[in-house]
Each structure stands twice: as C-alpha cells, then as structure tokens.
Amino acid sequence: MLELAIKGSKKYYAWVAFLMAVIGIGFLVYLKQLSFGLGITGLSRDVSWGFYIANFTFLVGVAAGGVMVVLPYYLHDYKAFGKITILGEFLAIAALVMCITFVVVDLGQPMRVFNTLLYPSPGSILFWDIVVLQGYLFLNLVIGWNVLEAERNGTHYQAWVKPLIFLSIPWAVSIHTVTAFLYAGLPGRGFWMTAIMAPRFLSSAFAAGPALLILLSLFIRRVTKFDPGREQIQSLAKIVAYAICINVFFFLCEVFTAFYSNIPEHMDHIKYLFAGLHGKGSLVPWMWTSYSLMIISIILLVNPITRKHEGVLAFACVTVFVGTWIDKGLGMISGGFVPNPMHQVTEYAPTIPEILITLGVYGIGALVLTILYKMSVAVKEEVAA
Amino acid sequence: MEDSRRRFLMLAGISAVGLTAKPVLDAFAAEQKQHPTIGLKKAKDALTAKQWGMVIDTRNFHSADDLEPIIEACHKTHNVPSIENEHHEVKWIWEEHFHNAFPGLAQKYQDERTEHAPFLALCNHCENPPCCRVCPTKATFKRESDGIVLMDFHRCIGCRFCMAACPYGSRSFNFRDPRPFIEETNKSFPTRMKGVVEKCNFCAERLAVGKLPACAEASDGAIVFGDLYDPASEVRELLRTNYTIRRKQGLGTEPAVYYIV
Amino acid sequence: MSDKKLIIAGVVIFVALIAFPFWFNMGKAAPAPELKLTEHAKTANDGKCVMPVDYMKAEHMQLLDVWRHSVVRNAERTFVNTSGKEFNMSLSNTCLDCHSNKADFCDRCHNYASVRPYCWDCHIDNPKETE
Structure with a gap:
C-alpha cells in the first residue's frame, strides 16, 4: 500500500x-x-x-x-x-x-x-x-x-x-x-501530587485528539475526494465538547482543593502560573490565554448552533488544541518545577x-x-x- | 563476593567462546591449576556500616565563611566543576537559608540565630529514596551493603527523572562537558561527562580506604559521620542527647542526614 | 521474466556497494601496532599484569567492566588474581600507574582497531603526568 x-x-x-x-x-x-x-x-x-x-x-x-x-x-x-x-x-x-x-x-x-x-x-x-x-x-x-x-x-x-x-x-x-x-x-512536587492527574490528562487528551481529528477531516474533505462525513465530524465535536468541559472542571477541582485547604505547597504552583510568584511570572499571560481559549471553546462547542456551523467548529477546535497545548505543554511541566523544592523561583x-x-x-x-x-x-x- | 565471582566467571566464559577462545582458555587452564580462585573483595581497612548517616551540628556555623572550607574540600575531592551560569550549576554540598532548607519548619517569627545561620544541604541518602525508585536503569541505586545512594555514571542515560523525584534539590545535571570548569583536578578521582546526573556520594571512595568523608574531615567536628543502625555509634549517641531535625521528614523518605539546631 | 536481467544487475551493484569497505581496503591493511611498555610496567609485579598478557590483550574490556561493576555497585575494590595477588581496581590509579603512556599503549591499539572508548571523558588519563 x-x-x-x-x-x-x-x-x-x-x-x-x-x-x-x-x-x-x-x-x-x-x-x-x-x-x-x-x-x-x-x-x-x-x-x-x-x-x-x-x-x-x-x-x-x-x-x-x-x-x-x-x-x-x-x-x-x-x-x-x-x-x-x-x-x-x-x-x-x-x-x-x-x-x-x-x-x-x-x-x-x-x-x-x-x-x-x-x-x-x-x-x-x-x-x-x-x-x-x-x-x-x-x-x-x-x-x-x-x-x-x-x-x-x-x-x-x-x-x-x-x-x-x-x-x-x-x-x-x-x-x-x-x-x-x-x-x-x-x-x-505539590502541583503534580494529585489523584486526578491521570483523569485530567485523559480529559485534555480526549479534547485535543478529536479536535485535531476534526481539523484533519475538514482538511481532507477540502483537498481530496474522500469525505469523512458531516455526521462523523459532528459526533466528534460532541466528544470534544464534553471532554473540554470535564478538563476545565478538573482544573477547577484542583484550584478548590489547593486554595480552600490553603496549603502553601499546593497553592504556590498555581499562584506562580496565574499570578506570578516572588515577582516572577513569565507564564501568567500564557496561562490566562490558555484558559480563555478553553472557555471560548466550551461556549462554541456546547451551543448546538455554533457547533453545527463547520467554520465556527473549526475555529473552536483550534482554540481547544492551542488551549490544551499551552496548559499541558507550558503550564503542566514548568508549573510542577516552579517553585523548586527549596521554594525558590527559577523560571x-x-x-x-x-x-x-x-x-x-x-x-x-x-x-x-x-x-x-x-x-x-x-x-x-x-x-x- | 559470590555474586561478583559468578559474574566474573560468566563473563570470562562468554567472551572465551568468541574469537580469542584459544589463548584465553589456555591462560585460564594454566592459571586455574595453580590457584583456582579469582576474587573481588573489600579492602582490609574499609569502613563499613549498615546505614551510613550524618549529624550536622549547625551551632558551629555562624557565617558562610565557616562553610566555605567544607564545601571546597568536597568539591575539590570530587572534581565538581564551578560553573558560573546558575542554570548549569553543579553542586554536591552547598549553603541554604533555614527557610529554604526546611520550608515546612520555618517559623513566622524565627529566632535570630537560625534565621541568619548558614545551613549545609546535600544528598540525604534517604532510606526510602524516591530517586532510586524512578530510575529506569538502576543507574542510581541504594547500596545494600551500607545504605549509600549512589550514581553509576556509566549507566545513567540522563533522563533526569531522579531530579524531578528528589524533594531536596540534591541532584545536578551535566548540561555540558564539566572539565573546562574544574580549576584543579584531583587526579585520583574521575570527573563526569556531559549528559549524566551527579550528586554527593557520601565519599564512598574514601570510606573504601578507611577515610571519613571529606566534609566531615574538614568540619572540625561539626559534622559527625557514622552508622545509624549501630546503637553504640557516635552519631546515635549525638541523636540520643540532642534534639535534631531532618529535611522534609513528612514525605516519608527517611533522610539519613540530621541537623542539630 | 523480462525483469530478470535488471534484478541480477541490481543485486550485483548492491553487493558491490555493500562490500565497498572490503574491496577498497584490500591489500592495504595497516601493520599491527607496536605497543610500548614503560619501565615501570616491565618491572612492577615482576613484569606481570593483573591477568596473563594473552587474556589482557583480548579481554581487558570485560575485565574492566567487571571491575567497574564491582567497585561502583558492590563496594568491593580489591581484585585478587589467579596467583592470589591483590590489586586496587582502578583504571586511573592502577592500570595507568604502570601504563602511564596512554598514547603509546592504549591509543595505538584502539586507533588501529578503530574503537573509541570514552573512558577518558571521565577517568583521568594522566594520573602522574609522566612522559
């Protein structure tokens, strides 16, 4: 073949x-x-x-x-x-x-x-x-x-x-x-030490993977004679919608646990990512962008009118992909290492x-x-x- | 010793089957008649313990100058490079503030002495070392015979999982060839190569020839080294008679380095 | 089949290419290297290495591997050879104590065999800085 x-x-x-x-x-x-x-x-x-x-x-x-x-x-x-x-x-x-x-x-x-x-x-x-x-x-x-x-x-x-x-x-x-x-x-490593780490990873995976698949399907339909199908793309869109909602929900669970318990070791990493710590916060704009993109995608994907419009859907999939990529690609790893075990901030x-x-x-x-x-x-x- | 000999003979046997079988077999046959054993063993004067441990009496240290000779003794002995770039820094033993070394123990209203005193940080040679748990090649391992957490630099693939796992920041990675950054090389100890992780080895190479660790030797008695499992040892005596603390004890790693404050 | 000739020609070209190092170097074999022993190596321990010379020539890398395993992982640093003599298992401090002429001893043969062991990236190759 x-x-x-x-x-x-x-x-x-x-x-x-x-x-x-x-x-x-x-x-x-x-x-x-x-x-x-x-x-x-x-x-x-x-x-x-x-x-x-x-x-x-x-x-x-x-x-x-x-x-x-x-x-x-x-x-x-x-x-x-x-x-x-x-x-x-x-x-x-x-x-x-x-x-x-x-x-x-x-x-x-x-x-x-x-x-x-x-x-x-x-x-x-x-x-x-x-x-x-x-x-x-x-x-x-x-x-x-x-x-x-x-x-x-x-x-x-x-x-x-x-x-x-x-x-x-x-x-x-x-x-x-x-x-x-x-x-x-x-x-x-307080930021990573959470039982919902694997579920969080899976939820963002089931959002990002199918979102990319939708984009690829739309592309294939445009440039080849093979049509992956409207129904297929819409079903995938629903999967992405649920997964991205769960992903943001899991993140909010993390925020609640860290901040309501008020344990510094767990809060500091999230603080560093979203507000900066010890005057350092190069990831702050990235993280807010990431979660804004995810929220936008939720609005666009949950609402059937916008979801069914393939142009809007494609945009929503881009926001899902970029949003989860920043969250996992930039935030997840750096967030775990900063601050370091001695509570110092190296960016x-x-x-x-x-x-x-x-x-x-x-x-x-x-x-x-x-x-x-x-x-x-x-x-x-x-x-x- | 049994294990080593078996490994040795096994290797010799395997390699003997190769291209060079004849001379090797001859050599073995000839030698075996006279003296049948090849052996690997500890040196006679080697210091041994079940679990090496350390007690650092921080009351003896008042300023960074007091730690300087200790750090230098260690870093010189082990050819630790001094790299300016903080990102690429390599350190086996170094100075920390109390609130950095003991983040969970720092008080809101800390007494002045500990607030300003310098604290030595180094590998804790934990009894439950997370770094050894995560190593995918057993390149870092807890030595059964004496409890030292060691690095096998020949085996390390440089994945740095151990650095993520260590809750004490005790590990350094060779981000580049360290040799140009070693001012004065100790020729009896190897350097490292780029791409491997390194850390304090509790002076395993010195213990093997009957010497105490370099830091303990340079500390004027402020650092006491001994067997934690031996109730009669000097370290245990110190632990019996002084209140001591350990770094991040709550994590269950069981550090073998104790601090008198 | 009409492709027969093509296939045979292809196979011949492939074999010729694959065998390039052999026919290119035919008859051009470099002479076997001559190794120099230092005076110290000739006299120390009655001029005997830790194991018989034939064994060392062929198997020193396996021996060194056993040594490093034993020293690093088992804390056993003393090697007892077949005649009952004891040696400190150290590349820099024992091997190179006699063979302090790395360039004329180790390197000559390694270059000849085209092997590049990276022992020297870490182990100091001039413990005494002689010669």
Missing part, C-alpha cells in the same frame, strides 16, 4: 519537501545538542524537564485521543465512525512516533537508551511508559494496516485482528495514565535551538501522518471509484 504515498500532486510533493527541510534543520540543531550537551536548551538544575517532555506529554494525549473514534465504533457499534477509525489510528501512530522521538532527544546520553531494556526496572514508571507506548504503537500499526488493506481488497479483516482492537481500547487509556503517573507519584523558557529541534520532531510526525493519511485516502478513493 505504501506505493500509494509516492503518487501525488506537485503540492503534495512540495509539502513533503517542506517537512523534510524542517526535519533537516531540526536534525542539524540536534547534532549541535549532541556535541555540546543539553546546555543549549533553557533547562536548568531547577527546571530539569522542559519543552521536549512537555510536548511528549501532550502528544501522548493526542495518541490516546484517537481511541475516541475506535471505541464508539467497535464497542457501541456506532457505524458512522467505521469510515474514520483509520484516521484515528494513524493519527495515534504519528503522535507516538513523535513521543518516542521527544523522549530520545531529551536524554543526556541517548546512545545509552537501550540501558532501559538491558537493566529493566519495573519499579520505574518510565519503564512502564516505554512498554505501553511501544505496545500502543505496535497495536495501531498492525490494526490500522490490516483493516485498511482488507478494505482495499474488499474483504473483512482477519479474525485475529479483532481481539487486538479490543485490547487497544484500554491500552489507549493506559498510555496516558502511565504518563500521568510519571508526575503524580513524586513526593515534594524556564525554551531557547531557539530547543524550539527548532522541537519543530523538527513535529516535522517527523507530520511526515508520518502525511504518508499514512495519503495512503488511507487513496484507498478510500480507490474503493469508492
């Missing part, structure tokens, strides 16, 4: 070439990081994880979000989604490729990465994160590929794929749960090399997604013709 991805218009090739350029630049800067060390990033002794790990966390969510089309179709027999499950699965693959790449570029000694397998440490959540992420990547590759191939051949996919599909549903939940546990189990901001490497990794994901989607759409067009 891969041959379908090398037949395309000039625009398609231009897009692929553009992505290759972005990846190339990212790679060159990464070589610099390899030779100099992580000192070229904005990371510090106090904020020891930053942009890479934040984007990794966010993208695990996007990957898990794909399950929102798989689950209704296979568990509730919601037939409409049958048409677009492949989009959800392939989005998950692209997101997972980025996740794994982000973890690797974040390592100080990447050539030793296989030490995680050589000295497996089941006590470490990172070990389990590697296991579930690789597993989910594998599941989606096998399922997506087989189902698409069967569709192309006009047959039903093999019987052994079905159990894997059922397995992939709880597995999607597990990848983001385990990723949340990376943070939630650490003593002395973090990504540097330009760090951003270029990050863009390079996004380029890899976009390239994988482009190829996989090109293939799927070509099969859909072929079958329809």
